[in-house]
Amino acid sequence: MAGKSEPIAGEHVAIHPKAGxxxxxxxxxxxVLAVLAPQFLYPIFLMKLLAxxxxxxxxxxxxxxxxxxxxxxxxxxxxxxxxxAHAVKVWGWSPEAGLLLGVLGxxxxxxxxxxxxxxxxxxxxxxxxxxxxxxxxxxxxxxxFTHGEDGIQSVPRGHLFGLIDxxxxxxxxxxxxxxxxxxxxxxxxxxxxxxxxxxxSIRENEQRAVSLGYSVARYKLAAFVMSAALAGLAxxxxxxxxxxxxxxxxxxxxxxxxxxxxxxxxxxTLAGPIFGAGLVVTLQxxxxxxxxxxxxxxxxxxxxCVLLFRRGLVGExxxxxxxxxxxxxxxx
Amino acid sequence: MVLSARGLGKxxxxxxxxxxxxxxxxxxxxxxxxxxxxxxxxxxxxxLTKFLQPTRGRITLLGTDITRTAPDKVARMGLVxxxxxxxxxxxxxxxxxxxxALQRPNGLATQFWLPLSALDRLNARADDLIERxxxxxYRDHRAADLSYGRKRVLEIATTLALDPxxxxxxxxxxxxxxxxxxxxxxxxxxxxxxxxxxxxxxxxNVVADICDHVTVLQRGEIxxxxxxxxxxxxxxxxxAYMGTDA
Ligand SMILES: Nc1ncnc2c1ncn2[C@@H]1O[C@H](COP(=O)(O)OP(=O)(O)OP(=O)(O)O)[C@@H](O)[C@H]1O
Ligand SMILES: [Mg+2]
Numbered sequence: 147m148a149g150k151s152e153p154i155a156g157e158h159v160a161i162h163p164k165a166g167x168x169x170x171x172x173x174x175x176x177x178v179l180a181v182l183a184p185q186f187l188y189p190i191f192l193m194k195l196l197a198x199x200x201x202x203x204x205x206x207x208x209x210x211x212x213x214x215x216x217x218x219x220x221x222x223x224x225x226x227x228x229x230x231a232h233a234v235k236v237w238g239w240s241p242e243a244g245l246l247l248g249v250l251g252x253x254x255x256x257x258x259x260x261x262x263x264x265x266x267x268x269x270x271x272x273x274x275x276x277x278x279x280x281x282x283x284x285x286x287x288x289x290x291f292t293h294g295e296d297g298i299q300s301v302p303r304g305h306l307f308g309l310i311d312x313x314x315x316x317x318x319x320x321x322x323x324x325x326x327x328x329x330x331x332x333x334x335x336x337x338x339x340x341x342x343x344x345x346x347s348i349r350e351n352e353q354r355a356v357s358l359g360y361s362v363a364r365y366k367l368a369a370f371v372m373s374a375a376l377a378g379l380a381x382x383x384x385x386x387x388x389x390x391x392x393x394x395x396x397x398x399x400x401x402x403x404x405x406x407x408x409x410x411x412x413x414x415t416l417a418g419p420i421f422g423a424g425l426v427v428t429l430q431x432x433x434x435x436x437x438x439x440x441x442x443x444x445x446x447x448x449x450x451c452v453l454l455f456r457r458g459l460v461g462e463x464x465x466x467x468x469x470x471x472x473x474x475x476x477x478x
Numbered sequence: 479m480v481l482s483a484r485g486l487g488k489x490x491x492x493x494x495x496x497x498x499x500x501x502x503x504x505x506x507x508x509x510x511x512x513x514x515x516x517x518x519x520x521x522x523x524x525x526l527t528k529f530l531q532p533t534r535g536r537i538t539l540l541g542t543d544i545t546r547t548a549p550d551k552v553a554r555m556g557l558v559x560x561x562x563x564x565x566x567x568x569x570x571x572x573x574x575x576x577x578x579a580l581q582r583p584n585g586l587a588t589q590f591w592l593p594l595s596a597l598d599r600l601n602a603r604a605d606d607l608i609e610r611x612x613x614x615x616y617r618d619h620r621a622a623d624l625s626y627g628r629k630r631v632l633e634i635a636t637t638l639a640l641d642p643x644x645x646x647x648x649x650x651x652x653x654x655x656x657x658x659x660x661x662x663x664x665x666x667x668x669x670x671x672x673x674x675x676x677x678x679x680x681x682x683n684v685v686a687d688i689c690d691h692v693t694v695l696q697r698g699e700i701x702x703x704x705x706x707x708x709x710x711x712x713x714x715x716x717x718a719y720m721g722t723d724a
Contacts, residue, residue: 236553340581340597341590346580347567357527357554358579358640360587374589 164474178339180323189319193387194328195427197380202407202419203333204376209405210414211291212369213349217272217401218279219377220250222397224379225282226383231298231391241304241312245325245382252378253371255282262368264363276398281395297392299384311384322383329379334416336372345369377404399441406448412461414476421460480505480540480674481526481557481644487534488521488698493523494699501676504643507664508675510685510706513596513695514718519678520562521647522695527559528552528675546551554582556643560650562678564629572613572632575621576604579639604639611635612661622633634662638669645669647677651684664687667670686710694718 162168182194201223208214221472226248258389263274286292287445293299302313313319336342356362356417385391394400403426411422426444455462457476464474480567481503488496496518503509511519524530526537528549536545539557545557565652567575589596607619611631616624621632634650650666651659659681667688667703677686685692685706692709694702702712709715 189713336590338594339592340586341588343578344587350567350569351565357553357559359550359582361550364618
C-alpha cells in the first residue's frame with residue numbers, strides 16, 4: 147500500500163492561491179441566482195427544489211459525513227409535514243411555530259429510531275431504519291389526525307411572525323429560501339466543528355476512535371438526530387409550500403428518492419445533494435406531463451449516472467483537476 | 479498494581495485462543511508480552527481493553543473491576559492501546575490526528591456550533607508531541623501519505639496525547655527503521671517513568687534493553703514470567719520461542 151513517503155500520484159494538485167475567494171464568489175453567484183430565479187421560473191417549482199435540496203442535504207449529513215445509510219428518512223420528512231400541517235391547520239399556529247414543531251417532532255422520532263438502530267452496522271442499520279419507518283407509515287395510515295388516504299389538505303400558509311403574508315408566492319419563496327439557507331449553514335457548521343471532526347475520525351477509523359475513549363454510538367446518534375431534525379425542517383416546509391401533507395411523504399419510496407438524489411449529486415459534498423435534488427425534481431416535473439413512467443426514467447438516469455460518475459455529479463467535479471485546484475474536497 | 483487479570487480466557491467457537499492468563503501490570507514499569515505468532519498476544523490486548531469480551535476471568539483496572547465495561551469507558555479510565563495494524567485517521571493531517579485525541583480530555587469534542595478554529599488552542603500541545611516524536615517535518619501531511627513506520631510513530635503520539643495511566647502497545651516498532659526504533663524505545667522508557675506500559679514486541683534486543691518484566695505466551699497460555707535474564711534462560715521458552723532466534 148502506501149509504504150513509501152512519496153505522495154500518492156495525483157493527490158497533489160496545487161490549490162489555486164485564490165481558491166477561497168473563488169469558492170466564496172461561487173456561493174455569492176448561487177445566492178444571486180436564487181434571489182433572481184422566481185423572475186424566470188415558477189416559484190412553486192423552485193420552492194419544491196429548495197425543500198428537496200434541504201432534505202437531501204440533511205440526509206447527506208448522515209450518509210456523507212457520518213457514514214450511515216438510513217432507509218427511513220421519509221419518516222422524518224413526512225412526519226414533520228404532518229406535524230406542521232396539523233399545527234397550523236387545526237391548532238391555528240403560526241407558520242414558524244408549525245415548522246418548529248415539525249423539526250422537534252422529527253428530532254424526537256429520530257432519537258427513538260436512532261437509539262434502536264445506531265449500534266447496527268451497514269445493511270442491518272439500513273434495514274432497521276426501513277422497518278421502523280414502515281411502522282411509522284402504518285401509524286400514519288391509521289392515526290386520526292393524518293386523515294388516512296386523504297392526508298391533511300388545504301393547509302393555510304398564514305402570516306410569518308404575524309406580519310408577512312405567505313400566501314403571496316414571492317413572500318413564500320423568499321421565506322423558503324431563507325429557511326433553506328439557514329439549514330445549509332447549520333449543516334456546514336455542524337460538519338466543520340469540533341464535533342464534526344470527531345464524526346470524521348469515527349468514519350475514518352471507528353476502532354481507533356473507540357480506543358481514544360469516544361463513545362462512538364453517542365456521536366452517531368447525535369448526528370442521526372440532527373439529520374432527522376433537518377429532514378423535518380424540509381418536510382415542514384414542504385407541507386407549507388404545497389399546503390398538504392399525505393402518505394406519499396412518509397412512504398418508503400420517499401426514503402429511496404432522497405438516497406437517489408444524494409448519490410446522484412455526490413455524497414460528502416455540500417453542493418452535491420442540492421444538485422441531485424434539483425436534477426430529480428426537474429426530471430419529475432418534465433416527465434409529469436409526458437406519458438413516460440417517471441420512476442422508470444429516474445431509475446435509468448440514476449443507473450447511467452452511477453455507472454458514469456461514481457462520485458456523483460458534483461463529487462466528480464470536486465475530484466477533477468479543476469475542482470481540486472479550486473480547493474474543493476469531498477469527504478469520503 | 480494498576481492493571482491485573484486473573485484466569486483470563488477467550489474461546490472463538492471451539493478454539494481456545496487465550497487460556498488462564500494471570501497478568502499484573504505495575505506502575506512505572508515496562509512489561510513485555512512476547513510469544514510466537516498466533517500465541518494470543520493481540521487477543522490478550524483485546525481482552526484487557528475490552529474490545530473483546532472475555533469468556534472467563536476477571537480484569538481490574540486501578541482498583542475497579544472492568545470485566546464488563548465498554549471499551550471506550552475503559553479508555554476514559556486511563557487504559558489506552560495502540561493497534562498492531564497501524565491505526566491512524568488517514569485523511570486527517572498529522573496534527574489533526576493528535577488533536578482528535580486531545581479533543582475529548584479538553585472538553586472540545588461535542589461542540590457542533592463552534593468553528594474548527596476553536597481547536598486552535600490544542601495546537602501547542604499537539605505540536606509538542608509531534609516535535610518530541612520527530613514528526614515535525616510532516617505536521618501538515620495527511621496521515622495516509624506517511625511511511626509505514628511514521629504512521630506507527632503517529633499512533634504512539636496520539637496515544638500519548640491522552641496521557642494514559644496504562645499504555646498498551648501492540649508491536650509499536652514493527653516496520654520501523656533502526657533509528658526510529660531507538661527513538662521510540664527512548665520515548666517509551668521516558669513515558670514509563672510515570673505510567674505503566676505493557677507492550678508486545680518481537681524485537682528481543684529492545685525487550686532486553688527496556689523491559690523490566692517479561693511474560694511469555696504460547697498457544698494462549700503463559701509459559702514463563704520474570705525478568706529478561708530469567709525468562710530467556712528458561713528451557714521451555716528457548717525451545718518454544720527463542721530457539722530459532724537466540
Ligand atoms: N476474532 C477472532 N476469531 C477467531 N479466531 C481468532 C480471532 N482473533 C484471533 N484469533 C485466533 O487466535 C489466535 C491468537 O491470535 P492473536 O492475534 O492473538 O495472536 P498474536 O500472538 O497477536 O500473533 P501475532 O504475533 O501474529 O500478532 C490465532 O490462532 C488467531 O487465528
Ligand atoms: Mg498480534
